Amino acid sequence: MASITFREVEGSSLKYWLLFGGLGLFVLFGALAWNYMHHHGHVVTGMDNQIVWGLPHVFAVFLIVAASGALNVASIASVFNQKMYKPLAPLSAVLALALMLGGLLVLVLDLGRSDRLIVAMTHFNFKSMFTWNVFLYSGFFGLVGVYLWTMLDRSVANYSKAAGTAAFIWRLILTTGTGSLFGFLIARELYGTSMLAPMFIIMSFAYGLAVYLMVLAAAYAWTGRALGDAVMLRLKGLLAVFVAAVLYFTVVYHLTSLYFAKMQGVEAFILRDGGIITTLFWVGQIAIGCVLPLLILLTNLGKQRPWIMIACALIILGGLAQMYVTIIGAQAFPLDMFPGLTEKSSFADGQVHSYSPSVPEFFLGLGGVAIALLATTFGVKVLRLLPANLDDATVAKLEH
Amino acid sequence: MSEHKSTENTPSSPERRRFVGAAAAAAGVSLAPGIMLMEVAHGRPEDQAASSAVRWGMLVDATKCSTGCDDCVTACSTENGWTPVAESQHKNQAPQWIRKLELQDPLTQMETNLPMMCQHCAEAPCVDVCPTGASFKRADGIVLVNRHTCIGCRYCMMACPYKARSLVHESLNDTQKAEVPRGIGCVESCTLCVQKIDRGDGTTACVEACTAAGHNALLFGDMNDPESEISKRLRELPTKQVRADLNLNLGVRYHGI
Numbered sequence: 001m002a003s004i005t006f007r008e009v010e011g012s013s014l015k016y017w018l019l020f021g022g023l024g025l026f027v028l029f030g031a032l033a034w035n036y037m038h039h040h041g042h043v044v045t046g047m048d049n050q051i052v053w054g055l056p057h058v059f060a061v062f063l064i065v066a067a068s069g070a071l072n073v074a075s076i077a078s079v080f081n082q083k084m085y086k087p088l089a090p091l092s093a094v095l096a097l098a099l100m101l102g103g104l105l106v107l108v109l110d111l112g113r114s115d116r117l118i119v120a121m122t123h124f125n126f127k128s129m130f131t132w133n134v135f136l137y138s139g140f141f142g143l144v145g146v147y148l149w150t151m152l153d154r155s156v157a158n159y160s161k162a163a164g165t166a167a168f169i170w171r172l173i174l175t176t177g178t179g180s181l182f183g184f185l186i187a188r189e190l191y192g193t194s195m196l197a198p199m200f201i202i203m204s205f206a207y208g209l210a211v212y213l214m215v216l217a218a219a220y221a222w223t224g225r226a227l228g229d230a231v232m233l234r235l236k237g238l239l240a241v242f243v244a245a246v247l248y249f250t251v252v253y254h255l256t257s258l259y260f261a262k263m264q265g266v267e268a269f270i271l272r273d274g275g276i277i278t279t280l281f282w283v284g285q286i287a288i289g290c291v292l293p294l295l296i297l298l299t300n301l302g303k304q305r306p307w308i309m310i311a312c313a314l315i316i317l318g319g320l321a322q323m324y325v326t327i328i329g330a331q332a333f334p335l336d337m338f339p340g341l342t343e344k345s346s347f348a349d350g351q352v353h354s355y356s357p358s359v360p361e362f363f364l365g366l367g368g369v370a371i372a373l374l375a376t377t378f379g380v381k382v383l384r385l386l387p388a389n390l391d392d393a394t395v396a397k398l399e400h
Numbered sequence: 401m402s403e404h405k406s407t408e409n410t411p412s413s414p415e416r417r418r419f420v421g422a423a424a425a426a427a428g429v430s431l432a433p434g435i436m437l438m439e440v441a442h443g444r445p446e447d448q449a450a451s452s453a454v455r456w457g458m459l460v461d462a463t464k465c466s467t468g469c470d471d472c473v474t475a476c477s478t479e480n481g482w483t484p485v486a487e488s489q490h491k492n493q494a495p496q497w498i499r500k501l502e503l504q505d506p507l508t509q510m511e512t513n514l515p516m517m518c519q520h521c522a523e524a525p526c527v528d529v530c531p532t533g534a535s536f537k538r539a540d541g542i543v544l545v546n547r548h549t550c551i552g553c554r555y556c557m558m559a560c561p562y563k564a565r566s567l568v569h570e571s572l573n574d575t576q577k578a579e580v581p582r583g584i585g586c587v588e589s590c591t592l593c594v595q596k597i598d599r600g601d602g603t604t605a606c607v608e609a610c611t612a613a614g615h616n617a618l619l620f621g622d623m624n625d626p627e628s629e630i631s632k633r634l635r636e637l638p639t640k641q642v643r644a645d646l647n648l649n650l651g652v653r654y655h656g657i
Contacts (some may be wrong), residue, residue, distance in 0.1 A: 041584045043570035048492035052554040052567065112552015112567055112585030119549050123532040130531035130555050186525055186646055187561040335563055337642050344502040346485050347563065
């Protein structure tokens, strides 16, 4: 196998520092948003006692899911021994760590008592999926960190496959845990199903790869390094398979629910009567997130890089819409405590709950995205993560 | 050694001397009338843990629950110091420990009224999902939130099938009660007036209010004691648990739903 030279991004150009500063600005906005929410309490957010998890959770869960998916490229290289993916692996691991960091920060800073994080780290209830996730997230940092080390340090390169396999298995369990945060809830009709765990895993594959492809292409375009079509076309083919699988899971999930009379109310809400939720489902999750990207990736359009980038952006937007429908939609539909009866109370019983995200919530979420990208931008400057050249000739040599 | 001991036993500062003096005086004043002694005897001493021999519960007779009456809600708010929703500036975000539900059968037009609050499940989903263990069930069946370890993640609110819990969305005003600790950013719900139970009152504020209004729709007591009023009534009246399909073994039982 031909060897590949990895090189840090020089990171001294005005463009680099503009990017760094721009992302830093959004991190600052996120910090200010958190400070505002923490000072006044959740009263300044759009969340209330009906919609208890809002926009920050949409961003946080998306980032956490995308994080485990971003590791895919590395897993394909190490676990499944695909040589072409090997040069792509270090960036994949760093991006996974960065996205996880961003997601966790948003999740933690949206706590009613974010100052009590230490309590969450010292008091555990092992019947809680949340507790398990605390360990899964920490373990992810540890395992992916070690895996990255085996990729960057030749003296421990022999352990790379073992570390990569461990990280791969861990990330599957981790996304099972993230899906089960919702899957293990009995109260809401749309949750409480084991379907959510595999569905979150396949979604993580799609979202993570979409983010990875955009970051990879941007890094190579902005540093003037060569990135051949062989790499892009191979990855976009994989992306199309993942998106098709997401669509398949979504269809099966809703078809199953539609079959049960007790679920028809909530399904009618999501699919037909839910206003913004319905729009986000059909236009956001299905059309923008699945159908359009598939049309691009599976036709001749998918051979052109700008179109691949558009498809990736659509998948990410569709993913955010999906999280919104999954998290907010399920809460917006009223709990059915007395089936068959209409309910009325001062606590919005029996009513569809509306939710208008506030500006601080939005900036807290964006802050998480910004910190993930900032960490990646910093990572490629200080570590040898990116091959100096990924043109088609170099990549072709790897496979022989 | 003996010198050291004597130093330990002697009040070492004027503050400590004053404190000991005040404590002795308070003890004397409390003990003197004898009435205080009686009350203490009925309540549960602080150093004695709640007992699983007891299961506190409530019977709601929806056939007696009056339309338009919200005395139970007002009494709860007064006893526990949460602002009534009508007076709150942010109504959607205002905590409601108990609320009146109006139900109607769309086919028969039959109307039912009942109070809804924490059902004090034996298998409480909120307790299961709480990451820090702040949501907990006391041995006597009361489901509570530990104010010191609740991190405000709201997972319990996602898990509760009765929407019984509220997050304190803003800083609290001075309506707070000394015996009912509350705090911004934490989740809270009906405590079955645990402060009254531990004091030995043997009832809750909502039940007192309902009885005082002459409706007698609420009855509180020990469901484990076959001789208690609530156990006797539960044996006679057909009752249901809300969302019985979830099999959570509720501490609140309803008649007439």
